[in-house]
Amino acid sequence: MTLLTALQGGSGDSADALRISDGPGLSREQLLGAATAVADRVAGAPALAVLARSTAETVVAVVGGLLAGVPVVPLPPDSGPKERAHILRDSGAALLAHAAADTPPEDAGVAGLPVDLGERSATTYAEPDPAATAFLLYTSGTTGAPKGAMIGRSAVAADLDALADAWQWTAEDTLVHGLPLFHVHGLVLGVLGALRTGSRLVHTGRPTPAGYAAAGGSLYFGVPTVWSRLAADQEAAARLASARLLVSGSAPLPVPVFERLAALTGHAPIERYGMTESLITVSTRADGERRPGSVGLPVAGVRTRLVGEDGGPVPYDGESVGELQVAGPTLFRGYLNRPDADAEAWTADGWFRTGDVAVIGPDGFHRIVGRASVDLIKSGGYRIGAGEVEAALRDHPAVADAAVVGAPDEDLGQAIVAYVVPDGPVTGEQLTDFVAERLSVHKRPRRVVLVPELPRNALGKVLKKQLLADSAHG
Template sequence: MTLLTALQGDYGDSGDALRVDGRALSREELLGAATAVADRVAGAPGLAVLARPTVETVVAVVGGLLAGVPVVPLPPDSGPKERAHILRDSGAALLAHAAGDAVPADAGIAALPVDPAERSATTYAEPDAAATAFVLYTSGTTGAPKGAVLRRAAVGADLDALAEAWGWTAEDTLAHGLPLFHVHGLVLGVLGALRTGSRLVHTGRPTPSGYAASGGSLFFGVPTVWSRLAADPEAAGQLASARLLVSGSAPLPVPVFEKLAALTGHAPIERYGMTESLITVSTRADGERRPGSVGLPLTGVRTRLVGEDGEPVASDGESVGELQVAGPTLFSGYLNRPDADAEAWTADGWFRTGDVAVIGADGFHRIVGRASVDLIKSGGYRIGAGEVEAALRDHPAVADAAVVGAPDEDLGQAVVAYVIPDGPVTGDQLAAFVAERLSVHKRPRKVVLVPELPRNAMGKVLKKQLLAGSAG
């Protein structure tokens, strides 16, 4: 089976099977333009793509995949140091870009301008399923970004499992406005449409008005996107005709979940994954959609919880442990980083996600957060930051919250909350509010009211920055 099934099969075609920021291509036009790129890159060790939300980005990515050349998406806002590291480490020989884009002078590799009007009729044999599809670079919060090597088979297995879980078919119109250098926006949000045969509308930017006007039946978004939609009842109401709203890349606050459900008539689907594992756990379209939960493992995926002592943690809905996963969607390893590979895998072949989670007796998963910043050890207790954050968001005067464990001489770590207020409230009131709803030892010892929280491009809170501030 080919990776991009809809480019080869009879799925019907229209002039706008693919629409990115108002510019449209039919599947036939996309295949011809991408094949022209494949003709120019075939045999290269890697193809970097300046991944702006454009038709040219999609053409370049598909061209690399047709030619069997590993594709390396380059964040368009990457700074000189990060950009140089990705290009050097990946071994990419060419940097694809839209003709009108300014290519950084310090890129150091040959530029490859992409013209969506160019055509080629060359036929390429399907590359081996074990061949590399992508080298995707992680955020690099602890040093230089690491390149996760993703096989074509892993991408195909994940998209097929998601299509099953979400009832995703060629009858859908997928709509989103997510970045095209991440798993969410690129692998799911572009290749998913090219595998299932669904129409794709990329809105350019993920604005409420863009989503409302897209005509989508299946929507992808991150919590920031859904929060903005929930604050725009008119735009949210336009999504009532949709089939499914999917949220990922960060936990969806329960109040946003509830507002979306009320405004659109659709309780959102939540899912969990990483660059290294793709998507492994999700709520199903035909199953329960439980606020704060990411659902059940996808077909073929296995999960388990492990304690700090290496022993299994019970799936009792209360016990917290590190989430480990196994299955066909996992990456092959980190490029040029055997040391990181050794840390990432267990002796019996499970991937250590570094996330802490709770699994219920019914198999539903709830992600607490990153073990490095979200598992707080305070006074002998193990506290999940996500649980405290959820309690804070239940307060009517809280717009959002992030919780970290700050160094404390007495407790080891103290629970510190950073809160964006949405009305008059004090730190003492919020600490008491949490203590009334959770165990008293989980209450914040310090509450800092802030106008905003630092976030990355996918809406995830940069807790390392908050920790640095609390230490100061």
């Protein structure tokens, strides 16, 4: 089934098939009518930027671009002038869609396109080439200016169908989330997934425990920060007992949060793994085992492998760490105007280098260790996954959260440094001993820094490069 056919089908024809925060509810017919009016105005444009606030206008603009076959460029509303200028210039966007009541940035440098939810058009658009670009999604740019990942229409369709299968996601569901609408998680999964399956969508505006508890959904999406806050609110968590499935992604879910959610809601959460460039490639299943700390198995059509530093295969023994590489129909088409980045991202035999390190067990279950650049620590000749040490630290009753980095060390190459958010009286020496009792002695932190909170981005991922910079001055 093509992407556009699915968007125009489905059974979500109630008056509130789509509702965002306290905004007006839209039926599927109203949404598509307004989106078609946008499509009439953008057809033929090289790209359509969308000021991606959490509003119904954002959804209408995105769907309008897809209807017209114009690549959609979600623009983070909190992007600074330099980042915004780069994205608009690099993507070639000729228009910037925004809510009619909104004021686009004065320095945007492209024509504004106000979106009116009351507009309607009955124009019929043929399905564009499935190989055409649906989205230009810009990466975080931690190693330079953000790169535009070209996400094909067929990749979006393949991934959403694979997830519908894995999560038993149907038109009978009501999806609830409060995630930003400029990332894969909140936009592609959290909006287009609902449109493709025909399920109702309730976006809470902000992902608060109270908002999730009041939404009455059957399927919930969240990042670990969201689930951690909900697990700390016993009353709100109890109201999710009537749900069917809780899905966590974008960063590893701490095992204590997994266990508390399961105890309070009666639902062991689903964990999944993916990237902007690959969409979601690995997930536990609604009808399968949900193992704390594991993201499960490859979704339909996706293949994975672990590769060592020597380029050889890494055994699936549940212990050996290797770089995770993926292949399949959900992968992006490449980086816009960046052949150098493409050359680095792909292997000679056509596999995508995720840059993440992982462990795969004999049963095929995947556990993500983290980013090779910051989470694979080489200390004293050992290869240590930061995630394993973090999980051990979080098992301590006086630890609320933890992040581990490998700081440069003249003797060891890298020394394990742990940043810990305490939840009670505890010392660094106690935590070092605690880890050494549970893991190999060489995996114990050489230094523990107690902090009030960990720096995180909008999706809840710890900013480890910032911690590494801090460690250099520590």
